[in-house]
Amino acid sequence: MQSKISLFKTLRRRRLPEGPKLICLPDENASTVSIQIWLPAGTSAEKKDEAGLAHFLEHMIFKGSRNLGVGELASRVEAAGGDINAYTMSDATYYYLACLPETAEDCLEMLADAVWWPRLDQTEADRERGVILAEIDRSMDQPDQVLQHRLFEKAYGKDHPYGWPIMGSRRAVSGFGRRELRRFHSRCYAPSRSIVAVSGRVDMSAIRGVLREKFRAEGELPSSVRQSRRIHVPAPRPVGAAPRLSILRERSGLAHLVVAYEIPSFTDTDAPALEVLAMILGMGESSRLYKKMCVETSLMHEVSAENFFSLGAGLLFLGGTAASGQAASAAEMIVRIGREIVRTSPATPEELERVRLNFLSDMEFRREGLSGYARIAGYAELLAGDARFAEVYLNRLMKVGAKEVSRVAERYLRPEGATSGVLIPLNAGGGATRKELLRGILRGFSEENSEASGPTGARKKTGTAARERGEALASRLGRRGPKRVRRGEREVVFRLPGGARLIVQPGGVARVFAISVVCLGGQRLEDKKRAGLHYLMSNLAAQATRSMDSDKLAGRIDGLGAVLEGFSGRNSIGLSGSCISPVSDELIEIFIGVLTEPAFSQGDLSLTLREIRAERRSDMDDLSDVSRLRAMALLYGDHPFGRHPLGDPRALSRIDPRALRRAWRRCVVPGNLVLSVAGDVDPAAISKKLGRLLKGWTGRSLAWRPPLPPPPPVVPARGRSRRQVVEGASQSHIQLAFLGANFSDSRRYALSVLTTALGSQGGGLFWELRERRGLAYAVFASSEEGIDPGPVSFYAATAPEAEEEAVEVIHSELARVRESGLGQEEFDRAKAFLIGEHLRSLQRAGAKASEAAFDTLYGLEREGTDAFRKKIQAVRAEDVLAVARTFLAPEKGAMVRLGPPIRGRRRRRASR
The missing domain is CATH 3.30.830.10 (Metalloenzyme, LuxS/M16 peptidase-like)
Known part of the structure; x- marks a missing residue:
């Protein structure tokens, strides 16, 4: 008899009176803490005229609250050595931050203030609208995102919330304001239906005390917030007769092809078997789709299978990239391989063992990162009503057999539930026609044309042995923790x-x-x-x-x-x-x-x-x-x-x-x-x-004979700049780069402080481009080192009509730090963020192994957490000013601007 697998070694749940559910996953061996707040506020909570409102509100949570100013949440979390972000899904919005244990209570208090008592100021909403429109434009420059939007619309219908883009349309977003945001917040952000999930080195009673005191100090929320209704997800209303098909022509290098099938919700008893089916079909280079589509027939360049599970009906996606002229044949083969598992090529014991081991492995690696573990618990609590449903799901999956995989394939991989999409490059000559694609898909469903593509030959009765091996590994994982390490034996x-x-x-x-x-x-x-x-x-x-x-x-x-x-x-x-x-x-x-x-x-x-x-x-x-x-x-x-x-x-x-x-x-x-x-x-x-x-x-082995190195790169005598037109692009992409430091240059630490101060969420460049002016969604700054000098880079993506203004802001910010350096607050915040980021990165064994290998190879002093902290703390404000003047001189830069033809400059908003 199979023993039950315990996913959470320690899980504690509490309900605060009139407040959220609290899930705590304590681990005294962890060096950091993950804090997440989950809310039933995804697209399924929107009305048709609110499409994109959940995502808009997610942005506005960072724009000031009862006790925090605009951008203060992110900047204070970074100043505490933490990092924060948020994500909107079909059924949820969740906010997640990682921090040091000693700052966890303060960070939780700030996050709670932002989530449940936001200001939702109209001026800030007007400003943030530009950022969101830039994010929408960014998605329109990504062919896979364009195709996915069309598939969801086709599979669910234009009146179903899953058929709407999570970010909404440009037209809808342009009309949202303070009133709509407050109404949605009141309806969907009820603390009584929210989840706070915390993992790492935390104390349950202390976390509970922070939340209880916060709700006591701030007072009750409006009754409309406290009494919000549970979400009902309607049935899909697909567009067109099955099997449905969309063909798009967009700017792309390759054809993108997806076949999607309607499947049940996350909590349905068929969901684990569908998970196994997807992994057998498209997980890794030993999967059926990869071996047949990429290796044997060369019909596709890359292929995968993935389930979209939700509160309502979901989708099983099979697809990838191919040459334009092979799209019809590839679509036929994708359908056929999926159907073969029903009769001619059922799942083998080896495939089932592989799925079980990969699932167990994924769960254990999530334990490393802490945030992944909290995410499993928060997601299960919100969608299933119980964090331990994740364990129920895992145990069901571990028991799935070949007959069950064939049964769900027979039930769900059918023409009437299929929605397919192909995105063909604009410059591709010809490409598959609608008629050819439909004919190929229907041939794939035809039984008489089916040839076994899966494992063939005599099937040994290895099912029991394979399952027992998976159970034994699960038992070994759950029986004890990692080997204890004595002090002084860290490396x-x-x-x-x-x-x-x-x-x-x-x-x-x-x-x-x-x-x-x-x-x-x-x-x-x-x-x-x-x-x-x-x-x-x-x-x-x-x-x-x-x-x-x-x-x-x-x-x-x-x-x-x-x-x-x-x-x-x-x-x-x-x-x-x-x-x-x-x-x-x-x-x-x-x-x-x-x-x-x-x-x-x-x-x-x-x-x-x-x-x-x-x-x-x-x-x-x-x-x-x-x-x-x-x-x-x-x-x-x-x-x-x-x-x-x-x-x-x-x-x-x-x-x-x-x-x-x-x-x-x-x-x-x-x-x-x-x-x-x-x-x-x-x-x-x-x-x-x-x-x-x-x-x-x-x-x-041979003796090591180092090859002759290349001449070092030459610092430009004067600035270089290029603007290159990309027809059909939705955004302008601005990249400014300078030669930076090499590994042996101690100034690299000051450069890291400088780029972090400018590019992090609380940073000067991020603040000017995104928070204050609403010009860009994506803003980055980085400093990389090498044996030869690496690049110091600054990047922003903006609307074409705002390109010149964005370039001016980048140059202005760099001129500011060259002239006067960093302010004390941004200087201190950048150092704290770097130290915290380094500590968080070393939670994972893979990161620790890589860092040690590279440091040793390049002859660098080993930078454990303490050594790195000391080097960053030793950086002085005058060091940052010196590297700004030395490395970021205007004549030393190389700027590339990539985007559509500019047809007019951006108008200045009247509010400025």
């Missing part, structure tokens, strides 16, 4: 055979394991003819070994619920892997096989090159990324950092497997290699195991 360094360095960091709040290996390499060591080599090589290396082909390796990794991937950056190349610790020995064996004996087969090379070409064609799907790439090209010129990180596909196509093996053997050698491990691990045992596995390889 252990070893020398492995051949001279490779190993850093081990044991401990953490979850039973997880992470491993990284890094070598000097990447863009910096590529000449123009070999640009992209390290990206190609690292991605290909992680796919197969000499003794295990790519199909088998993908199955092994997915079967462990693990991740194994290659990476390449500006200065390095490497591999990373992670899993739940009970299966870490198996992952290590595979990881070392990939490191020491990558296959680099011709078949895998051809597939990877095809994916790289597709990724290059889809560059224009993300104009913010394009603006950054072009700014780097303008700033760095002929230096390798100025090239596209994926390289030139035409040049890469001339590289053969032998050249890749030779390049890997020269680069990945013990003298140029750092291994790093973190998580639930024993240092002595892992050192012994890795030494044994690497012994034969180190004996036959």
Whole structure:
């Protein structure tokens, strides 16, 4: 008999009189706290003339409240070393912040003040409207978002709340004001129907006391707020006869294709089986869709399956990207593969085990981040009425068998519940017609044309063994926490055979394991003819070994619920892997096989090159990324950092497997290699195991001979600026970049303080562009270092008619900090935010392993939490002023502006 899996080791629930439900997930080993407030205030709570109002109100919560000024919530949370944001969904809006344990009570009090006592000032609403319109324009520049909006409208109908865009339309948003916001807040933000979910190093009684005192001090809310009604979600009213189809032509590099099926709500007993179905069809490189669509037939470049669950009827999405001319064939194959699981190719025991392990792994990794754990509890409490419903859901999923998967596939993957959509690039010649697409979809549903694409051959009776393995792992995860770590044993360094360095960091709040290996390499060591080599090589290396082909390796990794991937950056190349610790020995064996004996087969090379070409064609799907790439090209010129990180596909196509093996053997050698491990691990045992596995390889490895580095990048003699027109774009993207510091330059800490002060939610640039003027939704600033100087970047996306004003604001802010530096408040806030952000990032074993590996590789002092805090605290105001004047001089910048033709300047608002 299967034992019940406990998802929450400790879960406490309380109801405050006339107030919210409180869910507490305490963990004394955690170093941070996650605080979330969940409200039944998504699109399902809107009336038709209110579409987008829930999202508008989410923005306004940050615009001042009874005891907080405009933007003060975000700035004070950042000053406390925390971070805050919010998200609007179909059935909920939730606000989430992460902070240090010592500031948790103050942060909760501020968040409660903002959520339940907002000002909702008309002037601020007028200003924020511009930000939201910019966010809408941003979504219209993303082909996948455009297609998703159309699919929801088609599947649910224009009168159903799920058929409306969550952000609303430009017309609707332009009409919302204080009255509409207050009415919606009164109806949907009732404390009695709200959830406060807190996880981490917290005390339940203290958190409860903060909320009780807050409601006592501020007084009762209006009766209309306290007595709001429960939401009723109507049945879908699809548009058109089934199977429904939409064809769009938009600016895009590739065709986007989705087939969606109507499914029941999140709480329906069929939901766990549908989750299993989606994972079998589209989870990872061993999934049925990926193997058939991307590997065997090359009909698609990438494909996945995902469930949209909600209070009402949901959708199962199957789709991805393809070449325009293959859309009809791809649609037919997607439908057919989904239907085959009903009769010809039922789920195998191996597939079911893989799903169970991946679900268990996902739950354990959420425990690491704390916010993910609180999100599970808050979501289940709001939608199902009980946080422990998440455990009910997990236990149901663990019991799902092949017959149940086939049953739900038969019930829901039917023509009458299907809604399909295809987005074809504007510049594509031809492409599938409506008639061809419909014919392909109907052929996919036709039984007589069905050929088994799933696993075939004799099926062994391994179901019991597979399920027992999943149960055993679940039991091991739930039985005890991670290995306890004694003081002074936080990090252990070893020398492995051949001279490779190993850093081990044991401990953490979850039973997880992470491993990284890094070598000097990447863009910096590529000449123009070999640009992209390290990206190609690292991605290909992680796919197969000499003794295990790519199909088998993908199955092994997915079967462990693990991740194994290659990476390449500006200065390095490497591999990373992670899993739940009970299966870490198996992952290590595979990881070392990939490191020491990558296959680099011709078949895998051809597939990877095809994916790289597709990724290059889809560059224009993300104009913010394009603006950054072009700014780097303008700033760095002929230096390798100025090239596209994926390289030139035409040049890469001339590289053969032998050249890749030779390049890997020269680069990945013990003298140029750092291994790093973190998580639930024993240092002595892992050192012994890795030494044994690497012994034969180190004996036959080459000596490390560093290639000649490129000449350092040259600081521009005068400012460079380009404006490039993108027809059909909805927004203008502004990217301004300067050469920054290298790893050995101690001024990099002052640069980090400066860019954080300008670009964070409480920062000067963010404040001017978004909070005060409402010119932009996306505003970022960053400072990156490298062996050669990295870039210092500033980015904003705005309406085309506001582009010139936004550029003026960016230049004005940089002139301010060059002239007088940062104000004391923004200076202190930036330092606190950086220290808190660094501490939060190191909650995860993967981040700890990566940081240790990179610091050691680059010869940097190891920056544990205490060392990093001291270095940031040591930065003085005059240091920031000095780096602003040295690095951000106007003549040293490179600016790229990307957007549609400008047809007129933005009018100034009368309110200013």
